[in-house]
Amino acid sequence: xxxxxxARPSERAEFIKKTYLHLAGxxxxxxxxxxxxxxxxxxxxxxxxxxxxxxxxLLLLGGFMILGSMASGLAAKASDIxxxxxxxxxxxxxxxxxFAPLLFFATLYGDNxxxxxxxxxxxxxxxxxxxxxxxxxxxxxxGGALKIFGLIALGLIACSFIFGLNLGIFFSFAMVAxxxxxxxxxxxxxxxxxxxQYYVAASLALFSSVMMMFWYVLRxxxxxx
Numbered sequence: 001x002x003x004x005x006x007a008r009p010s011e012r013a014e015f016i017k018k019t020y021l022h023l024a025g026x027x028x029x030x031x032x033x034x035x036x037x038x039x040x041x042x043x044x045x046x047x048x049x050x051x052x053x054x055x056x057x058l059l060l061l062g063g064f065m066i067l068g069s070m071a072s073g074l075a076a077k078a079s080d081i082x083x084x085x086x087x088x089x090x091x092x093x094x095x096x097x098x099f100a101p102l103l104f105f106a107t108l109y110g111d112n113x114x115x116x117x118x119x120x121x122x123x124x125x126x127x128x129x130x131x132x133x134x135x136x137x138x139x140x141x142x143g144g145a146l147k148i149f150g151l152i153a154l155g156l157i158a159c160s161f162i163f164g165l166n167l168g169i170f171f172s173f174a175m176v177a178x179x180x181x182x183x184x185x186x187x188x189x190x191x192x193x194x195x196x197q198y199y200v201a202a203s204l205a206l207f208s209s210v211m212m213m214f215w216y217v218l219r220x221x222x223x224x225x
Contacts, residue, residue: 004191015196022203026092027210033096034103046097047104084200091204095211102218109222117218124217125210128180132187139188142181149178169223172216179213 004015037043106113132139153175186209190202 002196004194004196011196012191015194015199015202018199019190019202019206022088022200023206023210026088026203026207029089029092030096030099030211033093034100037096037100038104043100043104047101050101081197081200084198084204088200088204088207091208095207099211099215102215106218106222113218113221117214117221120221121210121214121217124176124180124213125183128183129187132184132191137188138192139181139184140192142185143189146178146182146185153178169220172219172223175216176213176220179209179216182209182212 004012034043037046103114106117131137156171183206186205190198190205194202
């Protein structure tokens with residue numbers, strides 16, 4: 001298949017437009033699902049479940065990782081566009097479930113926490129995307145380091161729940177930096193390596209990095225209250 005880097009300028013522009021439209025659609029779908037979960041009391045129930053069990057959030061995280069792996073595989077390896085959409089939809093649903101307890105707790109910190117975290121995340125994502133598109137720098141070299149740091153971070157998160165470790169605000173700042181590097185990497189990856197027909201899979205890759213950044217930016221804002 002022809003990659004985006006090998007495609008004609010018009011095809012490349014169409015790929016970029018479709019990718020970011022689907023990314024916006026995924027964020028919009030996430031917001032709608034979260035709204036419904038709050039209206040139905042699901043978010044509150046998940047919040048209470050996490051608060052009442054030392055392993056509650058770890059179970060949610062484990063389930064999300066399994067679902068996320070399946071969704072990413074469907075979207076990234078499928079030539080059928082419908083299968084890619086299925087992967088994106090599953091991933092959005094998984095993100096909504098794992099975010100619900102955190103968003104429930106965030107609502108207890110006041111009305112300004114969520115909008116402020118969302119605005120900071122949007123500005124950071126826009127700035128990082130502009131860096132890739134304006135400089136033309138290929139950031140795919142970050143892939144190896146991101147895998148190593150990701151495994152270390154996952155191990156620390158697991159230990160924090162099993163042994164009651166407090167990772168603190170500095171870990172959240174480190175994870176924001178990690179997610180920023182992931183956005184640089186994913187943006188370069190989709191432009192250099194993805195086939196021009198895989199704009200749905202590309203939007204899923206970006207969505208995962210954006211939501212990880214939002215998660216830790218939100219945790220930073222919550223820690224300041």
